[in-house]
Amino acid sequence: MTLTGSIKTIAIIGALFSLGVVLFKGDHSSLFMIALGLVFGVWVVAPFALAYVRSPLFSENRIASILMLIGVVAATALSLFAYWMTFIDNPTPDAQDGLIFLFVPLYQLIGLGLVIWAAGWVSKFVK
Numbered sequence: 144m145t146l147t148g149s150i151k152t153i154a155i156i157g158a159l160f161s162l163g164v165v166l167f168k169g170d171h172s173s174l175f176m177i178a179l180g181l182v183f184g185v186w187v188v189a190p191f192a193l194a195y196v197r198s199p200l201f202s203e204n205r206i207a208s209i210l211m212l213i214g215v216v217a218a219t220a221l222s223l224f225a226y227w228m229t230f231i232d233n234p235t236p237d238a239q240d241g242l243i244f245l246f247v248p249l250y251q252l253i254g255l256g257l258v259i260w261a262a263g264w265v266s267k268f269v270k
Contacts, residue, residue, distance in 0.1 A: 146208035150198040150215050157219035158191035164226045165244065183244050190218055190251035197259050206269055207262035214258030218251040 144152070162184050169180040194215040201207035229243045230236075 145202070146205070146212055147198050147202045150208070150211050151195050153212070153215050153219055154191040154195040154198070157215070157222055158188045158195075160219075161187040161191070161222050161226065161248075164230060168230055168241075187222075187244060187248050190248055190255050191215070193252065193259070194218065194255055201262050201266050204262075204266040204269070207266040210258055210262040210265060214255050214262075218255055221251060221254075222247055 165180060165184045165187055169183075170176040171180070194211065198208075198211050198215075201211055225243055225247045229240050233240070
């Protein structure tokens with residue numbers, strides 16, 4: 144498997160896991176809550192979609208592809224750890240646990256944005 148294929152596979156795994164957590168913890172009591180769950184579903188998948196879409200741009204440069212692979216693995220590990228510790232292995236859940244759906248994707252987007260910028264810089268200047 145190529146590095147681009149690995150990046151895409153890990154991005155899909157991260158997106159499916161994050162979406163599964165949103166569906167698992169979502170409130171399905173009304174149409175409004177279902178619609179809100181769809182919005183959060185799109186939000187938690189956005190970082191992985193960004194990595195999936197941008198990964199082929201760096202397929203010509205091995206170093207840039209490795210940077211992208213490290214970034215998408217870090218983003219997936221962050222979501223796996225944060226969602227697991229908040230919703231599965233949390234002995235004292237509270238009302239603020241849902242805020243993780245706002246901040247983890249934001250941190251992932253910032254981190255992957257920096258990784259994409261660095262990979263672009265590497266692919267432009269390092270041959």
